[in-house]
Amino acid sequence: xxxxISVLKTYKLYIGGQFPRTESGRATALxxxxxxxxxxxxxxxxxxxxxxxxxxRKAQPxxxxxxxxxxxxxxxxAAEMLEGRAxxxxxxxxLQGDSASSARKEVDAAVDLLVHxxxxxDKYTQVFGSINPVASPHxxxxxxEPTGVIGVLPPQAPGLLGxxxxxxxxxxxxxxxxxxxxxxxxxxxxxxxxxxxxxDLPGGVVNILTxxxxxxxxxxxxxxxxxxxxxxxxxxxEQALIGENAALNVKRVAFHPADAxxxxxxxxxxxxxxxxxxxPVAVG
Amino acid sequence: MAETSTPTLxxxxxxxxxxxxxxxxxxxxxxxKTASKVSALRLALSMIDLTTLEGKDTPGKxxxxxxxxxxxxxxxxxxxHVAAVCVYPSLVRVAKDALKGTKVRVASVAxxxxxxxxxxxxxxxxxxxxxxxxADEIDMVISRGKFLCGDFAAVYDEIAACKEACGEAHLxxxxxxxxxxxxxxxxxxxxxAMEAGADFIKTSTGKVSPxxxxxxxxxxxxxxQDFHVRTGRMVGMKPAGGIRDAKTAxxxxxxxxxxxxPAWLTPEWFRFGASTLTNDILMQLAKQRTGHYQSPxxxxxx
Numbered sequence: 001x002x003x004x005i006s007v008l009k010t011y012k013l014y015i016g017g018q019f020p021r022t023e024s025g026r027a028t029a030l031x032x033x034x035x036x037x038x039x040x041x042x043x044x045x046x047x048x049x050x051x052x053x054x055x056x057r058k059a060q061p062x063x064x065x066x067x068x069x070x071x072x073x074x075x076x077x078a079a080e081m082l083e084g085r086a087x088x089x090x091x092x093x094x095l096q097g098d099s100a101s102s103a104r105k106e107v108d109a110a111v112d113l114l115v116h117x118x119x120x121x122d123k124y125t126q127v128f129g130s131i132n133p134v135a136s137p138h139x140x141x142x143x144x145e146p147t148g149v150i151g152v153l154p155p156q157a158p159g160l161l162g163x164x165x166x167x168x169x170x171x172x173x174x175x176x177x178x179x180x181x182x183x184x185x186x187x188x189x190x191x192x193x194x195x196x197x198x199x200d201l202p203g204g205v206v207n208i209l210t211x212x213x214x215x216x217x218x219x220x221x222x223x224x225x226x227x228x229x230x231x232x233x234x235x236x237x238e239q240a241l242i243g244e245n246a247a248l249n250v251k252r253v254a255f256h257p258a259d260a261x262x263x264x265x266x267x268x269x270x271x272x273x274x275x276x277x278x279x280p281v282a283v284g
Numbered sequence: 285m286a287e288t289s290t291p292t293l294x295x296x297x298x299x300x301x302x303x304x305x306x307x308x309x310x311x312x313x314x315x316x317k318t319a320s321k322v323s324a325l326r327l328a329l330s331m332i333d334l335t336t337l338e339g340k341d342t343p344g345k346x347x348x349x350x351x352x353x354x355x356x357x358x359x360x361x362x363x364x365h366v367a368a369v370c371v372y373p374s375l376v377r378v379a380k381d382a383l384k385g386t387k388v389r390v391a392s393v394a395x396x397x398x399x400x401x402x403x404x405x406x407x408x409x410x411x412x413x414x415x416x417x418x419a420d421e422i423d424m425v426i427s428r429g430k431f432l433c434g435d436f437a438a439v440y441d442e443i444a445a446c447k448e449a450c451g452e453a454h455l456x457x458x459x460x461x462x463x464x465x466x467x468x469x470x471x472x473x474x475x476x477a478m479e480a481g482a483d484f485i486k487t488s489t490g491k492v493s494p495x496x497x498x499x500x501x502x503x504x505x506x507x508x509q510d511f512h513v514r515t516g517r518m519v520g521m522k523p524a525g526g527i528r529d530a531k532t533a534x535x536x537x538x539x540x541x542x543x544x545x546p547a548w549l550t551p552e553w554f555r556f557g558a559s560t561l562t563n564d565i566l567m568q569l570a571k572q573r574t575g576h577y578q579s580p581x582x583x584x585x586x
Contacts, residue, residue, distance in 0.1 A: 046577075049577075053577070057580075219576075222575070222576040223576065223577040224576055224579040224582060225579035225580065248576060
């Protein structure tokens with residue numbers, strides 16, 4: 001008679017397309033609703049943040065230069081993979097305290113949201129770009145271009161939908177990002193990293209850390225190689241900290257309520273710069 | 285010709301590659317923090333040979349590099365200047381003029397860098413030209429082809445001839461360890477170069493990968509130590525190529541400190557051949573100073 005030993009999952013970080021443990025060697029235990037031990041999670045340090053930002057910076061120019069169509073294809077593939085693993089995600093959300101029906105609804109909404117932003121990749125420049133009338137012999141046009149590397153604080157809950165809603169518009173617009181997963185719902189964030197990694201998303205475009213906001217937020221806010229911060233469901237104190245330190249290198253900052261997660265092309269535009277070109281035209 | 289000019293290499297031991305890897309792994313695991321880290325980074329900065337060795341080098345680029353050599357970070361004037369600027373012979377004069385009145389030295393690669401595949405006469409002429417233009421230091425390459433054939437005497441003679449051509453200038457001998465294949469060869473080439481009169485031994489040209497790995501650097505440091513014990517003469521060390529981040533540079537300093545001792549921990553006896561390393565050191569120093577992680581965009585790109 002043999003008793004099978006079940007294989008428990010090790011939840012790690014997602015940095016530069018790889019799944020390393022935290023360099024600090026620290027872990028925190030995650031407990032379920034009834035206080036039962038669910039998993040051990042990496043407690044990322046500021047050096048993990050640094051590694052993630054370096055990876056994101058390295059990946060950014062290449063990601064932004066991919067065709068809009070390809071970026072859409074990759075996001076759509078992420079939606080496909082998420083759909084295929086919907087059961088696993090629903091189980092994880094339930095482990096973290098959600099009801100069965102709300103877990104399933106959340107996974108469906110996350111898939112739909114990925115499809116939504118996948119569709120926008122090759123359309124937002126058409127909608128938000130413009131040809132501008134000018135009083136000189138120039139062809140004058142404006143196009144949105146990605147801001148660069150964005151730090152992301154998704155809402156505490158919902159764990160999966162919140163992360164997707166925060167990250168997808170950034171990535172759709174050619175930015176790369178470093179997200180700190182919700183400390184209360186981190187499991188689905190780490191598993192979502194596996195979905196991204198299986199979707200031909202180049203390493204470094206999305207980096208996901210697990211850890212404590214109070215540890216990661218201050219170095220993220222002061223980090224001079226982060227070009228913007230998208231934060232959901234933040235306290236007034238957190239907003240003040242981000243706002244103050246963003247001035248160091250003039251970061252773009254966007255604050256949203258924790259439940260403002262609907263698909264919205266203006267979310268893409270939050271982290272776009274408008275570039276205007278004056279092109280001389282021959283006048284006959 | 286006196287028979288003493290033929291090197292015997294009887295002092296060259298064989299290298300235990302497994303033990304070497306293990307020793308290097310321990311050096312890498314050292315944790316150097318806060319005040320020690322800052323002083324190590326400042327020391328590393330002062331040991332850099334700021335290098336540009338590209339076909340597209342222009343006088344303008346060399347002058348820009350020279351300004352960076354004198355004042356690495358305009359935001360922090362307390363930082364030391366780098367040890368030297370390293371250029372091709374045709375740009376030595378430009379660098380010399382740009383560095384007039386400073387203590388930054390001018391180094392020049394010569395002897396048909398990076399391949400070394402030219403006749404000896406032409407290679408020696410290149411050294412004399414660079415020295416006449418004002419080079420304080422000459423970085424020569426050895427004939428790796430001859431070395432791999434086992435023609436050690438020819439390599440020994442060419443190094444000795446180069447040393448003579450240098451006159452007052454310091455001679456650094458580039459072994460190009462990436463082309464020597466084994467640690468035993470690296471050790472033999474190191475011994476050969478020191479016997480022949482090298483002031484410095486240097487790992488690589490930077491054009492071949494792998495370049496300055498910690499392993500080959502440790503082999504060369506041990507060779508320098510043994511040579512010093514045997515002859516009483518100090519020889520300098522210059523790892524070059526592939527050292528891109530501050531943390532790796534600090535590992536090298538630890539290695540020097542623990543192999544050769546503190547006497548070698550000065551720009552006079554230890555150098556880094558690097559270009560991208562400089563900015564990473566400056567970024568780490570700025571991080572220590574301000575408490576904020578830095579952006580590479582805020583440092584000069586050269």
